[in-house]
Amino acid sequence: MSTLTDVTAQNSPAPGPAAEHLSERDSASAPTAPAVQTSLTLEEIQKLLPHRYPFLLVDRIVECVPGQRAVGIKNVSVNEPHFQGHFPGRPIMPGVLIVEAMAQVGGVLMAQQPDLPEGLFVFAGIDKVRFRRLVVPGDQLVMTVELLCVKQRRFGKMQARAEVDGQLVTGGELMFSLLS
Numbered sequence: 144m145s146t147l148t149d150v151t152a153q154n155s156p157a158p159g160p161a162a163e164h165l166s167e168r169d170s171a172s173a174p175t176a177p178a179v180q181t182s183l184t185l186e187e188i189q190k191l192l193p194h195r196y197p198f199l200l201v202d203r204i205v206e207c208v209p210g211q212r213a214v215g216i217k218n219v220s221v222n223e224p225h226f227q228g229h230f231p232g233r234p235i236m237p238g239v240l241i242v243e244a245m246a247q248v249g250g251v252l253m254a255q256q257p258d259l260p261e262g263l264f265v266f267a268g269i270d271k272v273r274f275r276r277l278v279v280p281g282d283q284l285v286m287t288v289e290l291l292c293v294k295q296r297r298f299g300k301m302q303a304r305a306e307v308d309g310q311l312v313t314g315g316e317l318m319f320s321l322l323s
Contacts, residue, residue, distance in 0.1 A: 181206060183251065191254040192247060193263065197224050200244035201251070201286075209255040212289040215248035221280035236278035241313045242269060245303040249288040249317055253299050260296065262323040267298060272315030282307045288317070297321040 183191075183204035192199065206214040219236055226234040246266060253264050278284060284305050291300045297320065304314035 183207060188251060191251050194247060198243075199247070200240060201247045204248070204251055207252065207255070209252070209257075210290060212287065213248050213252040214285065214287045215244075215251065217244050217284040217286070219278055219280055219282045219284060223280075226280065234280050236282075236284075238274045238313065241274070241278060241284065241305055242272060242315075242317075244284060245286045245288060245305055245313070246317050246319075248286045249290075249299070249301045249303060249319060252288055252290055252301070253319055256293065256296075256299075258296070260321060260323055262321045264299070264319045264321055266318070267320035268316075268318035270316040270318070272313060274313050276307065276310055276312045278305075278307060278312055284312065291316075 185199075185202060188201055188204060189195070189199070192201075194200070200217050201215045202218050204213055204215045206212070221234060223236075225237055225240065229235060229237050250264050253259075284307060286303065286305045288301050288303045291302055293299050299319040301317045301319070302314075303317050305312045
């Protein structure tokens with residue numbers, strides 16, 4: 144039986160306020176953080192995820208630190224097919240689709256893990272998810288996913304949260320499994 148690999152322990156902690164005052168000499172000798180790709184376009188997301196319209200629920204990745212975290216956005220539009228029946232006269236984005244959107248941001252993060260076997264990441268579990276606010280057409284959903292651990296290079300666990308206008312909408316833990 145293998146143990147969980149704590150990804151946060153492998154990476155150096157985030158610098159505190161004191162780190163802002165490092166001289167150039169000090170920062171040159173400091174350990175370097177993983178490369179940050181600040182943005183992924185829809186086309187780049189489609190290279191990493193198998194989802195397509197109407198089930199691709201991430202419009203852009205605005206921040207990605209491979210092996211650590213990713214931040215993605217979804218622009219919620221009244222033209223999306225689920226709003227026809229959920230609910231007529233009062234469109235509300237279904238909670239399961241909010242969780243799926245967070246999972247897709249997690250999928251982008253997992254797809255960028257080095258040395259993973261080929262396959263498809265699927266849900267293995269959803270824990271501690273709470274819905275705190277409605278998401279309606281016109282909202283921009285900002286989803287942040289942080290990788291907590293990877294087990295046997297086949298299972299991943301993440302902390303995810305979705306916000307609209309800086310207010311928490313949904314949050315919880317998502318688990319992924321790699322199907323070969």
